[in-house]
Amino acid sequence: MSPPAPLLAVSGLWKSYAAPVLLEVGFDLRAGEVHALVGENGAGKSTLARIMAGLTTADAGHLTLRGQPYAPRSKADAERHGVRMVMQELNLIGNLTVAESIFIERLPHRWGWIDYARLERDTRAVLARVGLAELDPGRLVKTLGVGQQQLVEIAAGLSRQCDVLILDEPTAALTDPEIERLFAQIAQLKAAGTGIVYISHRLEEIQQIGDRVSVLRDGRMVATRATAGLTLEAMVRLMVGRDLGEVIHRVSRPPGPVALRVEGLRCKPLVQDVSFSLHQGEILGFAGLMGSGRTETMRAIFAADRPEAGALFLRGSDRPTRVRSPREAVRHGLALLTENRKEQGLWLPLPIRANVTLMCLQQLSRFGGWLQPGLELDQARHWTGKLAVRSAGLEQAVRELSGGNQQKVVIARWLFRNCDILIFDEPTRGIDVGAKFEIYRLLNDLANQGKAILMVSSDLKELLGLCDRIAVMSAGRIAAVFARGEWTQDNIMTAALSGYLKETVA
Numbered sequence: 001m002s003p004p005a006p007l008l009a010v011s012g013l014w015k016s017y018a019a020p021v022l023l024e025v026g027f028d029l030r031a032g033e034v035h036a037l038v039g040e041n042g043a044g045k046s047t048l049a050r051i052m053a054g055l056t057t058a059d060a061g062h063l064t065l066r067g068q069p070y071a072p073r074s075k076a077d078a079e080r081h082g083v084r085m086v087m088q089e090l091n092l093i094g095n096l097t098v099a100e101s102i103f104i105e106r107l108p109h110r111w112g113w114i115d116y117a118r119l120e121r122d123t124r125a126v127l128a129r130v131g132l133a134e135l136d137p138g139r140l141v142k143t144l145g146v147g148q149q150q151l152v153e154i155a156a157g158l159s160r161q162c163d164v165l166i167l168d169e170p171t172a173a174l175t176d177p178e179i180e181r182l183f184a185q186i187a188q189l190k191a192a193g194t195g196i197v198y199i200s201h202r203l204e205e206i207q208q209i210g211d212r213v214s215v216l217r218d219g220r221m222v223a224t225r226a227t228a229g230l231t232l233e234a235m236v237r238l239m240v241g242r243d244l245g246e247v248i249h250r251v252s253r254p255p256g257p258v259a260l261r262v263e264g265l266r267c268k269p270l271v272q273d274v275s276f277s278l279h280q281g282e283i284l285g286f287a288g289l290m291g292s293g294r295t296e297t298m299r300a301i302f303a304a305d306r307p308e309a310g311a312l313f314l315r316g317s318d319r320p321t322r323v324r325s326p327r328e329a330v331r332h333g334l335a336l337l338t339e340n341r342k343e344q345g346l347w348l349p350l351p352i353r354a355n356v357t358l359m360c361l362q363q364l365s366r367f368g369g370w371l372q373p374g375l376e377l378d379q380a381r382h383w384t385g386k387l388a389v390r391s392a393g394l395e396q397a398v399r400e401l402s403g404g405n406q407q408k409v410v411i412a413r414w415l416f417r418n419c420d421i422l423i424f425d426e427p428t429r430g431i432d433v434g435a436k437f438e439i440y441r442l443l444n445d446l447a448n449q450g451k452a453i454l455m456v457s458s459d460l461k462e463l464l465g466l467c468d469r470i471a472v473m474s475a476g477r478i479a480a481v482f483a484r485g486e487w488t489q490d491n492i493m494t495a496a497l498s499g500y501l502k503e504t505v506a
């Protein structure tokens with residue numbers, strides 16, 4: 001039997017910006033399959049997806065859709081042909097409501113008036129598909145966390161008829177139950193004959209739902225394989241062209257003195273009452289379900305949100321330190337890498353160098369306020385090199401970097417500042433497997449040098465490998481703290497759920 005004709009096919013695709021990004025790329029998608037696309041940060045995945053979805057044009061090459069030549073001139077044009085993309089970066093407009101952002105292009109109306117009752121009904125139906133049945137369609141998008149924003153965007157993508165759906169890292173900000181729900185939706189679409197292009201750095205996911213996987217390396221398509229029978233190791237080898245070093249397994253050392261003690265922190269609505277201590281030379285992980293208050297706790301510590309109650313004690317002091325703004329937090333030696341990199345204020349038009357160094361010019365200009373460009377450059381080069389930021393050079397505008405490489409620039413900036421209490425919220429989100437290990441190694445080294453590190457992650461394996469202790473949050477409180485050796489995946493999950501069980505019993 002000959003294989004079914006492709007729904008969407010790409011051949012001989014070329015695309016260059018400052019340097020070539022796609023070199024003679026071929027790719028095809030069948031109706032009713034999930035075709036995964038993997039590759040390191042900057043390999044060209046999003047660029048290929050954007051060309052298929054009409055967001056940018058190729059320099060050369062040929063596309064066909066259902067056997068017919070296909071050359072979308074715009075996103076709207078691609079959508080008219082039945083090709084849709086849910087983008088990697090969050091693209092919702094903050095000041096719209098959830099309902100408006102899902103139905104922005106086709107608000108229901110009667111006699112020229114928007115039919116709000118129907119809008120609300122339709123929105124609830126769409127949200128229910130991604131498990132957000134409880135979300136108020138009238139909520140402003142900007143008040144949602146990153147994970148919920150991502151779900152709203154996925155819901156918007158799912159809500160419209162299409163033959164080809166491209167998902168660019170849809171699960172980067174989601175937790176396991178939400179991912180399962182998304183997979184159920186994908187299974188339904190497949191059964192209805194939709195072809196799905198699925199871009200992700202989470203290779204286990206690809207094994208779970210992918211039918212085939214294509215691997216981009218440095219802009220070339222190096223392989224297309226059936227996922228059945230392809231091991232994770234084989235996939236990684238195809239991606240990075242080598243075996244990865246061994247998995248990081250932190251060797252805990254006796255903890256140093258207390259670097260940060262948090263007492264009775266409360267920040268409505270999600271942080272109820274949080275107390276813990278973090279030691280020098282320690283990596284303390286924060287596990288928990290989405291909405292358990294982890295991100296909000298970190299933001300409250302850093303005064304990015306204003307807490308209603310609670311005290312911070314720094315470096316063993318028994319007098320609380322008042323931190324009223326992020327600026328003050330930085331002055332006290334705290335750093336916060338937030339989960340939302342758009343909010344981190346990357347200056348997109350400015351070069352990488354400036355983005356890494358701009359915020360601490362005082363540090364660089366020791367001599368009477370004079371800037372020392374040489375020193376600045378050395379430092380920027382050091383940290384971007386350590387993180388293997390893939391770019392055309394330090395002078396390249398951050399806007400032109402791939403998503404994962406932008407994330408690395410944010411990390412480089414914080415490391416450059418040399419703070420001694422580092423808070424990382426989802427530091428490896430959107431980062432490829434090879435680079436993830438670099439970041440683990442780096443965090444491990446920083447802790448060994450005596451830095452105190454708080455790390456929020458939805459990737460439990462990452463916490464298990466890297467942390468000295470894991471605090472588990474549930475319903476705005478710390479439900480349990482486990483030391484290395486005391487934890488199991490089961491007791492962590494039980495703790496993560498415990499706060500919610502109590503609520504229903506009460």
Ligand SMILES: Nc1ncnc2c1ncn2[C@@H]1O[C@H](COP(=O)(O)OP(=O)(O)OP(=O)(O)O)[C@@H](O)[C@H]1O
Pocket residue numbers: 017018021039040041042043044045046047048088390391399400401402403404405430432
């Ligand atoms: N507008 C642009 N101008 C210049 N270079 C660009 C532009 N857009 C993308 N690039 C370059 O193209 C390359 C591929 O980027 P792309 O976003 O496709 O990577 P990716 O595989 O999606 O990576 P990630 O996993 O980090 O999302 C990168 O090196 C990036 O710097």
Ligand SMILES: [Mg+2]
Pocket residue numbers: 045046047088168402403404
């Ligand atoms: Mg990308």
